[in-house]
Amino acid sequence: MELKSTAYVILGLLHLHPMSGYEIKSFVDRTTRFFWAASYGQIYPELRRLAEAGLIEGTSKPSGGRRRVEYRLTAAGRKELRSWLQVAPEVNESRDEALLKLFLADAEPEAGIEALEAKRRFHAEKLEQLREIEPVAKAGPNRFPYLVASYGIAHSEWAIAWCDEVLAELRAELSAPQTKTKAPRRSA
Amino acid sequence: MELKSTAYVILGLLHLHPMSGYEIKSFVDRTTRFFWAASYGQIYPELRRLAEAGLIEGTSKPSGGRRRVEYRLTAAGRKELRSWLQVAPEVNESRDEALLKLFLADAEPEAGIEALEAKRRFHAEKLEQLREIEPVAKAGPNRFPYLVASYGIAHSEWAIAWCDEVLAELRAELSAPQTKTKAPRRSA
DNA sequence: CGGCTCATGTAATTCGTTACATGATTCT
DNA sequence: AGAATCATGTAACGAATTACATGAGCCG
Numbered sequence: 001m002e003l004k005s006t007a008y009v010i011l012g013l014l015h016l017h018p019m020s021g022y023e024i025k026s027f028v029d030r031t032t033r034f035f036w037a038a039s040y041g042q043i044y045p046e047l048r049r050l051a052e053a054g055l056i057e058g059t060s061k062p063s064g065g066r067r068r069v070e071y072r073l074t075a076a077g078r079k080e081l082r083s084w085l086q087v088a089p090e091v092n093e094s095r096d097e098a099l100l101k102l103f104l105a106d107a108e109p110e111a112g113i114e115a116l117e118a119k120r121r122f123h124a125e126k127l128e129q130l131r132e133i134e135p136v137a138k139a140g141p142n143r144f145p146y147l148v149a150s151y152g153i154a155h156s157e158w159a160i161a162w163c164d165e166v167l168a169e170l171r172a173e174l175s176a177p178q179t180k181t182k183a184p185r186r187s188a
Numbered sequence: 189m190e191l192k193s194t195a196y197v198i199l200g201l202l203h204l205h206p207m208s209g210y211e212i213k214s215f216v217d218r219t220t221r222f223f224w225a226a227s228y229g230q231i232y233p234e235l236r237r238l239a240e241a242g243l244i245e246g247t248s249k250p251s252g253g254r255r256r257v258e259y260r261l262t263a264a265g266r267k268e269l270r271s272w273l274q275v276a277p278e279v280n281e282s283r284d285e286a287l288l289k290l291f292l293a294d295a296e297p298e299a300g301i302e303a304l305e306a307k308r309r310f311h312a313e314k315l316e317q318l319r320e321i322e323p324v325a326k327a328g329p330n331r332f333p334y335l336v337a338s339y340g341i342a343h344s345e346w347a348i349a350w351c352d353e354v355l356a357e358l359r360a361e362l363s364a365p366q367t368k369t370k371a372p373r374r375s376a
Numbered sequence: 377c378g379g380c381t382c383a384t385g386t387a388a389t390t391c392g393t394t395a396c397a398t399g400a401t402t403c404t
Numbered sequence: 405a406g407a408a409t410c411a412t413g414t415a416a417c418g419a420a421t422t423a424c425a426t427g428a429g430c431c432g
Contacts, residue, residue: 011286020384097278105334115276119279402410403408
């Protein structure tokens, strides 16, 4: 069948329970966005394609007086989801601008510190968000979402610790007088 | 000026020493690809744009008898690189298909194990590659590339440990005939 | 009444990959 | 001679984001 991963996000979420495109979007924003985001520009066209392929089925289920189409998995859709899950995932290389700046920071050493601080801030914020999600995931009927939340938390904790360690070293070094860098600049 | 990150990869590498497009590509493949890949389809057009913008300068430097254009940073290019480095990086959410499958694996629990194993394999392989690079980076004149290599190594080691831990739990549970988890549910 | 949220969608643009095309030179 | 590598590029395609467009119901 060869659908893209984003299509399987939709199939996977509809496996939990029937939803509208709007609900899929907000669900994604609360959960999978940490490792797989999706925008309306993907979701609505994809819903149409999946429906045409017979993997999902949409029925009009207005909420209050608002028009609303609720989609649910068909038997074929469930089968497609399962067979995709059984194939080993390809883990793709991600782009990390902070690491890129860190890598190139010999041209401007204070930028290395800035990059690490930014990475730390990012993980600290992510950690906060995940800690809010975690108990919800734990209480849910499925175990794997909780597992993934745990992964995210442990990962961010690890990253923060690493940043702190290296930042301490770097700061000590850059503030040491014998280094030949420009005057120590303190940024916001 | 507002160039894309890939343009700064080029500026950053040319800051190390003058290079041809071909050399930039192979340099990227040996180093930054772990956090920022680049293809010929980006590199050559970008070299042209950067040259037009006056940030780099290309001169014909045939190697042997092969035509070859070597690019070097101009003063403006160096300045542009520095000012970009000083801006806090935006850390972008990456896409991780293994985590996605793990998240959705309640529809097919063995797939969760498969996903974790794939993630582990990926990190094990990356670790091997990084361990080859590390001593080279350490020996080099710049400290930050080495720092980034260390990050990659520590990160993969952490990820492998996490996968192993969770895999052990999952395997124990799935092979146990009766666990206290909710009775085997049929989907939906 | 006015702003927020629910709800659905499209068009333009950006960014990047893959495949192709070409050709010279060096190595075995 | 033939394969591998050096070297430069383009065209087609793909995936995703952003911005825009529209409208209705809900809440204070």
